Amino acid sequence: MPVFNIERGESLGILIQQIINGLSLGSVYALIAVGYSLVYSILMFSNFAHGGFLVIGGYICYFVLKDMGAGILIAGFLSLLGAGAAAILTERLAYKPIREKTNNTLYLLIASMGMSIVIENIFVVTIGGRFRALPDIIPTTPIHLSGMATISAFDLISLLAAVVFLSILQLILVKTKWGLAIRAAAYNLRIASLMGVNVNLLISLTFFIAGTLASVGGIFLAVRYTLYPQLGGITIKAFVAAVIGGLGSLPGAVVGSIILGLAEMLTAGFISSQLRDLVVFFFLVITLLVRPQGLFGKDVGEKV
Amino acid sequence: MNERPILEIKDLHVSYGAIKALNNVSLYIEEGEIVSVIGSNGAGKSTLMQAIMGLVPRERGEIFLKGEPLARKSYQVINQGITLTPEGRQVFAPLTVYENLMMGAFSRKDRDKLEEDMNWIFSLFPILKERQQQYAGTLSGGEQQMLAIARSLMSRPKILLLDEPSLGLAPIIIKDIFEELRRINAEKVTILLVEQNARQALKLSHRVYVIQTGNIILQGDSKELLSHPDVEAAYLGLRKKSAIPCD
Amino acid sequence: MSAYTEGIICVLCINAIAVMGVSLVTGYTGIFSLGHAGYMAIGAYTAAILTARYSFYFIPAIVAGGLLAALIAYIIGVPTLKLVGDYYAIASIGLGEAIRLILENGGTFTRGARGFPGIPNYTNLTVAVCSFVIMAFLMFNLINGRFGRAFKACRDDYIAASLLGYNTAKYRILSLVISGFYCGVAGALLGGFLLYIKPLMFDMMKSTELTSVVVFGGLGSMSGTLLGMVIITLITEVFRPISQYRMLIYGAILVIIMVLRPEGIMGQYEFGPGMFKAIKEKFKGDHYSEEGRKV
Amino acid sequence: FDTIKIGSLVALTGDWAAYGQTEERSGQLAVDEINAAGGVLGKQVELVVYDFRTREEDAVNAVRRMIEVDKVVAIVGANGSGINNATKSVVNALKVPQLGTVSTNPDVTVDPNTGKAYPYSFRICFTDPYQGKLIAFFAANNLERMNAAILYDIGSDYSHGLREFFIENYENYGGNIVADLAFRAGTDVDFRAQLTEIKDKKADVLILPDMGKEMALIMKQARELGMDDIIFVGGDGYGEFMWEIAGDAMENSYWINHVAPEDPAMAPFFAAYKEKYKDECKEFTNGILAYDGVYLLVDAIRRAGSEDPTAIAEALAASDHVQLHHAVITMDEFHNPKDKEGIVLIAKEGRGQFFTKIQP
Amino acid sequence: MAKKSNQNVLQLENLTKYFGGVPAVNDISFSIEEGKLAGLIGPNGAGKTTIFNLITGVYPPDSGKILFWGEDITYLKTYQAIGRNMARTFQNLRLFPHSTALENVMVALQQHHSYSFIEAITHLGGWGKKEREIKAKSMDILDRVGLADRANQKARTLPYGMQRRLEIARALALEPKFLFLDEPAAGMNPEEVNALNTLILGIHKELKFTILVIEHHMDLVMEICSHIICMNFGTKIAEGNPMEIQSHPEVLKAYLGE
């Protein structure tokens, strides 16, 4: 009969396990949320096509690995490059003409929803809706922690990747003049260009970075879970995480993701799996009611 | 003299849809000059500045910088040494005063000189030094205007365009700023100035253009124009109907 | 008239009522909502339960559906409407999903995710068209007048609006409540049309569709919203024979319209005498980017 | 008309696109074969395929269009009970028979208020109560595992139905439900929270009344959490693509299905499918039921001897030992196939292999 | 509400507001009598706009009291304060940029020419009459500030100077008893400033408003205001009639720079 690692009543073990689960889930959210937040920080709109970049990255990796027989380094590199390029292309085709005509970011938001439908369905009509899985390029083997809980190497790697990418980005944003330019451009593109900022280049760059981050997220998701055209849809949770953390704030995106991951796992584990999403959304709304600009969002007092 | 003027505008036309904002505007600025443009509300002064900066597309006409065609994208214009202090402040509200000034210096290559210039700016506008870490959006109106001017100075332009720099400033500050403009000009910075405060502008500048509903209707030496018989009319901008009824 | 045409007209009318509500809240008041399908769900379940279980006559059931949705909108709106922009948008996703999740966990009362069958067929062509005409009449009247202007003022600059003496919070909530009512009625009609409802019908995808139609048609233009809705519905119907490309085309058209006319197919204009002049002007220009005189 | 039109209601876009595409292809394959063999009533058959985006409003108008514009005489699909629940009012009002492929909810064919079958609604699969009973029977009697955990999709009517009927029957067979947990397909991809609890509750069998992708992920994550001894039992959501996702975690799981892929009778189908589409038919349950659905409809047309939808519906209702590829169908008074055997697959060596047939 | 004997419409008592460590307004007291046209001057950053913001409830003071017609309005919300019959313009323009000039005025004017929700959705009752009235009166006001021919132009496409006048028109449309003008003459040329003089004086005489105006154009202030308050660094440094102010040593030092 079954042999369990956890003795009944060892609820500490379960708690630890759920925390590990939450951190691991949160780190994948973080990879997506950071790219999403980055685009938000400059163009001030929620880029719903971000999930699409993630899918593009995932598929490129999949096909390079499977059909071209290349190694993970090449596949990963091409997939980052491809998703980054797709992000730039999306910006050029769909967003640039709009932001040149108007300041209202709602239009960008709708265009991004359109783009996400387009990207999803390009995959549906070309390669079909089937679920695919990447080979185990990132080890998912479990490591048992003294019989209390298990953690997979994958969890550690994704957490690490999230932290590394975040730190690099944060450095760029805070320490370089380009980072400052991103924040200035976020407020007003026209005036930023009056300061000598090549705004289009800056935006393309931002999208490229966001695209590559999405692609990393996509590969992680595809390995951990599965790859299919609608995979981008789960980024909604990452959006929620970015909002909890404060839109446009990269540390916020990471902290929000971790909090969300933990909240989901602890709710499902200790309150009710049926109410998991309800609790998550409730949590989101409560956070916003207490801090309308998110945990790390800046509330710049508006002068009248 | 054979040398071309530093900035030369030929037959410039700009429209906003049906509204014709600039109509066949030609003007030039010699190196080291201060030239002012005056005219009433809606004459097209700001449009002229924005057209130079590439912020609005030119419908027709050409702009030359030292005889070479001027770039059309604003970031390229900046890199050619032209800077605009835009009308109505337009500081980066969510950035601090310090960060706004750093943005002003964005296109500068000689980044080791920034510290020095920052000090120069702070000596010009001591209040900005006090407010270095305040968000620009929360400054008072006049402080924002000072910041906007300071921000353009941080780029160390060869040609400085100013759109109503005296807006919302106390007289004493205006005086200081105009003095400073004269001093900068002495260091070979060419200045194009749009002012409602026409008397002050005329006193400061070498030459002046008067613009009315998109056309240049008068130009000449500032000192002469100050005593020109039509100048009174030029002040008014030759409006058909007074802007505000005076019963 | 064939049942197919009839079906399309019914769906058009039902959707039209829903998007009018969303247009009011998003286009006029500037509250970007991605959760209005939730209000449809409330209307649909209320009317379904009242008619199927308690044998209500359908008109009071529909009105009750609308009113309950409006009430819930009020309860939700009071605390959350102080959020602005994308923050409210994301929160509204949560609120919309929460309504759906509650319905899914509603046990035998709502029959949960398995859906609610056996709704009497009260939405026929006449009912749908009449409801639409009445609701459109009221809505167009509302926006043509002081409320329309007040909503727009709150949208454009809430600080300026409050400095003109407007209690902006009140207007935002009023607008949400009215839109909740509209979506509730639309949901109630949908139930009587499909005769079967389930929570999953009212997911975020549905909310997104409602909102994109509003932007597609033109923010702040009720007629644009309706025109946009007709176009989008017809596109999906016309391209039915090339089924798998349908969503691709739909997405592409959404993007293309935004790129070519970001202000939507109607801009801010309404059908009416002044429209052509206004549109002519619009096409000639004035599309220049605004200066960010934000402060 | 020189062709007889059959409607095919499938989801080609949206979350179910993978299944819809297979159904469309399989249906078309059946039509091609039938036409090659001379058609029916001397005419060629034509398949009119409409997408419904996994949305009820869309499906209702698709069905109206098939009937009114394209004049189809019968409809095969859809594959979801919710969709059929919405379209049943249309087909019964317009009097054209509709044959659900994997629509297992009882309400699809039977009016819950009167307990009578709708005259124009049919299905080719067995129902949730029956499938739930099969799973319970198998877990309790064949596997002799009496402590079950369930992990179901809270947003899915299919999942709910199966769960409910499983619990009812399993308890009758003397089993204990030690954990009854939920998730949400689409947004949830991580199930470790629930699995951790299931592990804690010492369940010895995990019932998965879900669709393929989620089941695959659940099994994979369960094994990662070190749940090495728990047995997975699922329903007809099984698909071969799950192997790609779950890998070894699939080994020795059991699936109560309508069909078995290695059923010799189905070999020609798989071969023809591969030949025509250069692709394996991995979502074979949907594929086979759509394929045989077309055959069943054509057989009914032949038996009715007429293109009149009402006659076809009557013929369908009167189906008695109709030999299809995957089964022999006899319609009962509720328009459900009578006493269809449950086929238990065991996942082994990268595919689902026939394990046993059960009939409680 | 009982009018005070000295007829002080507005009375500030020891008003203080800090931003961070900076006292934007520091222990300010002054009062304005009914029917006065008063000026508030001071160098940049003196705290003038902040005083307007405190009065109109944009933010609450740290301490002190604001009385309006004798009523304590210190902690009222913005819309409540405005509802007490005051109106203001903004130093940094705050028009509704996407609405036309006319709409900008109408949205303010309708505050006092309202009709019920039922009338609004049915267009019955007083709707038509009220709407026509709102429109006609709005046009009158636009005409008064010289913008009648720009009535249908989008606010944001108006040149700067006209946007300023539109702001004044919108404030007038609120039909206030007390008007606060924050740098109304900014962005106008001398001739236009003259015309503005006349406009403000006209409004003051005709409509019997009490007006408090912030300005840096000294000619304007000295010409039209009968009472002037001067502040610097958040504190009041002088108060009196133009003659007194112009000769006040501290004012000269701090402000006029002479």
Ligand SMILES: Nc1ncnc2c1ncn2[C@@H]1O[C@H](COP(=O)(O)OP(=O)(O)OP(=O)(O)O)[C@@H](O)[C@H]1O
């Ligand atoms: N974005 C725009 N769209 C349409 N018309 C515009 C736009 N911007 C300016 N205009 C119009 O162009 C004309 C010139 O405007 P401009 O701002 O250049 O005037 P100005 O001389 O700077 O006036 P001011 O002294 O008031 O600043 C005006 O009639 C104005 O209404």
Ligand SMILES: Nc1ncnc2c1ncn2[C@@H]1O[C@H](COP(=O)(O)OP(=O)(O)OP(=O)(O)O)[C@@H](O)[C@H]1O
């Ligand atoms: N929201 C705020 N946050 C921080 N500091 C502020 C804020 N609002 C105003 N200040 C500061 O308070 C001081 C007074 O500002 P205020 O706007 O009242 O000046 P003002 O007298 O109107 O000046 P100006 O004539 O330049 O408009 C300024 O130094 C300003 O920087």
Ligand SMILES: [Mg+2]
């Ligand atoms: Mg100007």
Ligand SMILES: [Mg+2]
């Ligand atoms: Mg001020």
